[in-house]
Amino acid sequence: MxxxxxxxxxxxxxxxxPPGVALRIIELAQDPDVVMATAADTIGLDAALSARMLRIANSPLYASRRRVENLSQALTVLGLNATLTLALGFSLAQxxxxxxxxxxxxxxxxxxxxxxxxxxxxxxxxxxxxxxxxxxxxxxxxxxxxxxxxxxxxxxxxxxxxxxxxxxxxxxxxxxxxxxxxxxxxxxxxxxxxxxxxxxxxxxxxxxxxxxxxxxxxxxxxxxxxxxxxxxxxxxxxxxxxxxxxxxxxxxxxxxxxxxxxxxxxxxxxxxxxxxxxxxxxxxxxxxxxxxxxxxxxxxxxxxxxxxxxxRKEADEHEDRARRLAEEVRRDPLTGVYNRSQLEEVLEKEFDAATRHGWPLSIAFIDLDDFKQVNDRWGHLVGDEVLRNFAKALLRHVRSSDIVARYGGEEFLVVLPGIGEEAAAQVVRRILSEVSGVAMADVGGQPLHITFSAGLATQGALEQFRHVDDLLRAADEALYGAKREGRNRVSVGAVGG
Missing domain, CATH: 1.10.3210 (Hypothetical protein af1432)
Structure with a gap:
């Protein structure tokens, strides 16, 4: 302009x-704590506006089973948000x-x-x-x-x-x-x-x-x-x-x-x-x-x-292709779970939110036990099949809000927002118990089972890590502790500083 x-x-x-009533309605519309009684008092100051609200409550747009006879009934039929919005419209129309x-x-x-x-x-x-x-x-x-x-x-x-x-x-x-x-x-x-x-x-x-x-x-x-x-x-x-x-x-x-x-x-x-x-x-x-x-x-x-x-369909298809390409960049091409780059971005956001709001945040470093022997004995194609099926198993056993990522090689990271240390340990141990009983590949007609070792660390009321890297380091150290203790187990990390 x-x-x-x-x-x-x-x-x-x-x-x-805007007339005075409209100005007051504008204020009310932007007040999250406004109640119906306040809206009724404001609208009641304008007889013409009250009559219009009665009329619209009885109109085909808001047909009720019985005729509305007074302003209080009209506002009940319309609801608070509709009342303020329609009243503002009627006021500004003047x-x-x-x-x-x-x-x-x-x-x-x-x-x-x-x-x-x-x-x-x-x-x-x-x-x-x-x-x-x-x-x-x-x-x-x-x-x-x-x-x-x-x-x-x-x-x-x-x-x-x-x-x-x-x-x-x-x-x-x-x-x-x-x-x-x-x-x-x-x-x-x-x-x-x-x-x-x-x-x-x-x-x-x-x-x-x-x-x-x-x-x-x-x-x-x-x-x-x-x-x-x-x-x-x-x-x-x-x-x-x-x-x-x-x-x-x-x-x-x-x-x-x-x-x-x-x-x-x-x-x-x-x-x-x-x-x-x-x-x-x-x-x-x-x-x-x-x-x-x-x-x-x-x-x-x-x-x-x-x-x-x-x-429109072609534009939607183009948008879908672009969305799929963007999603592929975020995913590990072999397993389909998040890749390390995307994990770092998401994990940092979850860590910041947990720290800011005091929510618990648990992470589990998972490493497949003796995976090198799988590759050496049956070849990398079988190893790739094991990794793919293991990733699918992980996704089946976690919530949709949880995050599963391939950290590298046979290492995975599971992020569990809103879950404290004890509950997170139970979740990971349950996954270990259930996954170890399911074949990850079929080799010569024989099922191939694997186990994993996991290290768990939690940002919570007792554990306060200064940086997301400290949380990762604690989970990594716990993972090595699980391996030292004999593998096929879940170890909980030390408290952060």
Whole structure:
């Protein structure tokens, strides 16, 4: 945003600002200890807001088995998070009401439609932030209200004359060097809205991170544009195609899901418009939009949606390949467990966390007994089979949160977060007992069994090692102690200094 525009915004006395109740709700929304009674007291200060909360609690969005009669019941139906989020949305929808009624009506019609679309898109995408999505959709065009106050009639004419949102964005960027989403993000910072909402508003027209949440908000604007396209069939068809394509490429929605979304919009939009005092589109217009969406499903958009899905699949496959390659770098190629490099990185993080929080952390150095004789007698192929099967056995006998790594040769290291010395010793001894009874290879029809020696060290209440290397050294010394004592056993290391 250009400095001169920011100066104009800062010096504008009529800039949209949250009413007192909204400011209090913003504070409550960011307080982890807030309780329902406090929210009810705050909302109860505004009779109109209380009435809106009652209405939404009885709406199809929150259909309950019995009618909600008072604010307390409404807030119980909605829940604390939904109460604060929806109340904030209703409160902020009242700000910026002033001159330029034609332009403002267009802004709020798009905003309210986008609010519902954002919520429904989130449901289709499997997100659990329905109310936050609805609020972000509602506020994504709040920058337009600020620009109406700062730039007045010139900007109002720009809004009224723009054929669609894309044309408005192009005109804004040419004139101002930014768009209303940038201004909206700036305004959200001035209001101290939560970061989730600020980022969604800022990225609503040009997503940078393209998180699922931000993608839902951005796509909701394209869905809302369908309802603003007017009676021109070609324009509304273009808006449908654009919205469907955006939903497919950004959220992975196929056209059948997009059609279901349109039907849900048709069903719920009149109620949502009434909640925000926005006149709904005429029923005939709504039915025409639904019919057009169904027609596109059959004859017009199928190829483009298939291409978008294919492109998305190729991108996902590329991402999967990259993820697999990254994982392979972290793994020992023979055994599939972590390699030493990855072990050192993970172990240092676990050691720091255990030291900082006072959690126990146990590690076990494991060395296969007489492994050299396996290689010398039966060859390295058999030795490799033994190592692979031993690694698999270790993974079967530890928790998913534990870490198994090949330290080198026939040495392995097992990291046991959150387990103290006595319990860790029991775990490793149980592994020794069970693994030694299972054949690690078949040689000439005869099972090949192995044992191991293990050295255990623990960072805990009694043992306080200064550095992760000291913990490793203690486990290594304990391992050599186990070998000196005759192998096939678990030895516990000395206390750290």
């Amino acid at each position: 250009r400095p001169e525009l920011e100066t104009q915004l800062l010096n504008c006395r009529n800039l949209p600002s 700000c910026g009401q002033g001159s330029h009624p034609v332009a403002r009506e267009r802004v709020w019609r798009r905003s309210v439609t986008a609010a519902l679309a954002s919520r429904l898109l989130g449901q289709h995408a499997g997100l659990r932030k329905a109310e936050e999505l609805m609020l972000a959709g509602l506020l994504q065009d709040i920058g337009m209200l600020a620009l109406l106050e700062v730039l007045g009639e010139d900007y109002a004419r720009l809004v009224e004359r723009a054929a669609d949102n894309a044309e408005l964005l192009a005109a804004e960027r040419e004139w101002l060097g930014c768009d209303h989403a940038t201004v909206g993000g700036w305004l959200a910072r001035q209001w101290n809205l939560p970061a989730l909402l600020r980022e969604a508003i800022l990225e609503s027209e040009a997503p940078a991170s393209d998180t699922p949440f931000n993608a839902c908000v951005a796509v909701s604007g394209h869905v809302a544009d369908i309802w603003l396209a007017g009676a021109d069939a070609s324009r509304s068809e273009h808006a449908h195609r654009d919205a469907a394509m955006q939903a497919a490429t950004r959220l992975g929605l196929d056209y059948a899901s997009y059609l279901a979304l349109t039907e849900e919009m048709v069903s719920a939009l009149p109620e949502v418009c009434a909640m925000f005092d926005v006149p709904p589109a005429p029923p005939a217009r709504i039915q025409a939009l639904l019919d057009q969406a169904r027609e596109l499903l059959v004859v017009r958009n199928l190829r483009e949606i298939q291409e978008a899905a294919r492109a």
